[in-house]
Amino acid sequence: MNEKLYQLLDNSFDDMVSVRRYLHQHPEVSFHETNTAQFIQDFYQELGVEFRSNVGGNGVVARIEGGKPGKTVALRADFDALPIQDQKDVPYKSTVPGVMHACGHDGHTSTLLHLAKAIHELKDELAGTYVFIHQHAEEYAPGGAISMIEDGCLDGVDVIFGTHLWSMMEPNTIQYVSGPIMAAADRIEITVQGAGGHGASPHQTKDAIVIASQLVTNFQQLVSRRVDPIESAVLSIGSFVSDNAFNIIADSAELKGTVRTFSPEIRDLMESEIHRIAEGTALMNNCEINVAYTRGYPAVVNHDKETAFLRDVAKEVPGVKEVIQTIPQMGGEDFAYYLEQVPGTFFFTGAQPENAYPHHHPRFDFDESAMLSAAKTLGAAALTYQKQ
Template sequence: MNEKLYTLLDNSFDDMVSIRRHLHQHPEVSFHETNTAKYIQDFYKDLGVEYRSNVGENGVVARVEGSKPGKTVALRADFDALPIQDQKDVPYKSTVDGVMHACGHDGHTATLLQLAKAIHELKDELAGTYVFIHQHAEEYAPGGAISMIEDGCLEGVDVIFGTHLWSLMEPNTIQYVSGPIMAAADRIEITVQGAGGHGASPHQTKDAIVIASQLVTNFQQLVSRRVDPIQSAVLSIGSFVSDNAFNIIADQAVLQGTVRTFSPEIRDLMESEIQRIAKGTALMHDCEITVEYTRGYPAVVNHEKETAYLRDVAQEVPGVKAVIETIPQMGGEDFAYYLENVPGTFFFTGAQPENAFPHHHPKFDFDETSMLTAAKTLGAAALSYQN
């Protein structure tokens, strides 16, 4: 049966590329993916496949029932874009100013749509049920996964599989991790409220820029001196804003950044230590410092049994160059919520193009042949799971 699936997918590759490029030209940011959701709905409507729209807001969930009883397997793809200006010189460049698919979600969607079509064509020969979860708003917390789960997208599901096309990994490879594969992604915003004044009279002020600079420097010691070296953590300050004239000492500065961890204990430690350093710095300078620590997605933790199963299945998929145990990535992913509810695994499909740029880069692109590898691997995992 897998061979029949592979043939159908091979024959649909041109359509897969066409869908991907259409979506790439018409991107929509998180929680505003109205036209993208309609495109997905129309695809299933034309196939005659049962689907639900507006799942958890903009999500779409389609179901294909096999002719024989069996397990229920879910496959997931995200479809939101990013507020980034597309700088590629390609025919399928984004037509929306300031918005582009810079993370491969257009490819994820094209992959899952053509896989769903192939499984639908084979349904009379298949056992079990196949659930295709098209998720909105992966890029922006709280994300779309949690609301789709609350709206029932995992009801009756026995296992879930998902993949991410990865632009900096060798194309057409499958790379897996058992246990944590992507980090918890939290956000911090820190406001330093000092006392401004004339640049010529610093002794009469509480310089918010100096105080905030001390915070940035002291935060860098958290990972190196408070986190067990065997564990992992990242604290990055990405924004430091204090807008003043050249001769005025700032009364306020605002820092924004991100914290990435795998362990719940280290996540708690980072939050408490940031609060402690801020409190101590405020006491030292006799000023007010407020910390807003917002927990984003939890870590993506793959289930051991399902990960080993996926690894074994991928080794038999034609076109897969290698199946590699890789290292966890510090990027965040709300696929974590699915894995907190049902067994499953999330893996990377290498998709490095000739001129590779990292995810979220204005020139991001990927090797489109890797969509076929992703579709075959996900399809083989879904069909073989019935056995």
Template sequence: MTEQTLGNPQVAIKEKLFAKLEAANDDMIQIRRHLHMHPELSFKEEKTARYIQDFYKELGVEVRGNVGGNGVVARIKGAHPGKTVALRADFDALPIDDQKDVEYKSTVPGVMHACGHDGHTATLLTLGKALHELRDELTGEYVLIHQHAEEYAPGGAISMVEDGCLDGVDAIFGTHLWSLNAVGTIEYRTGPVMAAADRFEIKVQGRGGHGASPHQTKDAVVIGAQLVTNLQQLVSRRVDPVESAVLSVGSFVAENAFNVIADSAYLAGTVRTFKPEIRDLMEKEIGRVVEGTAIANDCEIELDYVRGYPAVVNHEAETEFMKRIIEEELPGVEAKETAPHMGGEDFAYYLEKVPGTFFFTGAMPEDPYPHHHPRFDIDERSLLIAAKALGAAATGYQEEVSE
């Protein structure tokens, strides 16, 4: 930062913002716990969306619901002209039964927040309240994007973008609370940071029969097993070793009596890649394997390949800016460069439209479990760190573009 920047009123704004966030920390935790107790699945988040809208309406903040579905967008205009910065939090849950023994355990059987989206929402709501209270001193405009349906493709981001959530936005920032990273760390990365996430489904149509007469059948189990084996060779034998790709068959179903040869089998799996050309290659090669296996076994095999979220690709300038914010504005928080993650995130769609960056805020609890686990939880101290990081980025971006 230059001496001129250090004298900028925005520095005082950050101090006031941080003080408000610290004072609201207990309320932020209670919001997170309320949401954790009342989870809703992707594309069914009607009560959560109303909760978010009511929160902003009570503050007098401009808010729009039903954005691209169940999405909610709030806008806070500062008193002084400047850039428009978007911040995003998702709020859908997962079809998992909560197995934690805590007072804020999910009250909805078979549904839980097993990925931290409740914390993301609590963080952005609390930050939005603080920004609203400081609006007479703020520069620029702040767009708070509360996104539905991150967990299930096609996701909520793409429809929210199509519905105008990024209209007029100059940059966007987002974070993910990460249960396997230590509290007090924030991980960043320029370029691809999360993978494109595709899925495929395969139906093998053979010819069933008696287990004692396999020569009269076309065994769908054997054919399916060949597919699994052949598909596993694609990454090792078709993808350049210096590139990254994952192909995993997660389901293989051919239920029958013990003495019956299967008439049909169903396989499903996922493909993860970073580069568009590798993504194209994997889809093409899976089709070739399926076609060749069908010819070799004189049977019919149907392939349904569905492209999910593209790769999350962080922009260099905004990522370097975020790193500097962490190092200069968040004492006690360590900025660490992360390796790419093979998980998928539809934050990718925002980054395809405007510059920005997506980072990981450490949230490891005392007894950590991975995301999407029935005992998943976070250390709630991470909420304040995430709120400060997003708030410092949003207000600091006004300084960045004016230098």
């Protein structure tokens, strides 16, 4: 049966590319993906496949019943884009100013749609039920996964599989990790309230820029001196804003950044230490520092049994060059919420193009042949799982 599926997917590759490029030209940012959601619904409507729309927001969930009893397998793809200007010189460049698919979600969507089409064609010969979760808003916390779960997208599901096309990994390789594969992603926003004044009279002020700079410097010791070297953590300040004339000492400054961890204990430590350092810096400078620490997605933690199963299945998939145990990534993913509810695994499909740029880069693109490897691997996992 897997061979029939592979053949159907091979036959649909040109359409898979066409849909991906259409979606790439018409991106929509998180929580605003109404046209993309309608495109997905229209695809299933034309196939005659049962689906639910507006699941937890803009989410779409399609369901295909096999001709024989069996397990219920869920497969997930995200479909939101990013607020980035597309700088690629390609025919399918984004037509929406300031918005582009800079992370491969257009490819994820086309992959899952054409896999669903192939499974639909084979449904009478298949055992079990297949749930296709098209998720909105992966890029921006609180994300779409948690609301879709609350709206029942995992009801009755026995296992879930998902993949991410990865532009910095060898094309058509499958890369897996048992246990944590992607990090918890938290956000920090800090306001330093000093006392501004004339640049010629610093002794009459509390310089918010100097104080905020002390914070940034002190934070650098948090990972190196407070976190066990065996553990992993990242603290990055991505924004430092205090806009004044050249001869004014800043009254206030704002910092924004991110914290990435795998362990819940290290996550708690990072949050408490950031507050402690801020409080100490405020006391030392006799000023006010406010910290807003917002917890984003938890770490993506793959289940051992399902990861080993996926690894073994992927080794038999035609077109997959190599199946590799890789290392965890510090990027975040709200696929984490699905794995907190049901067994499953999330893996990377290598999709490095000739001129590779990292995810979230304005020139991001990927090797489209990787969609075929992703579809075949997800499909093989779904069909083979019925024999477990």
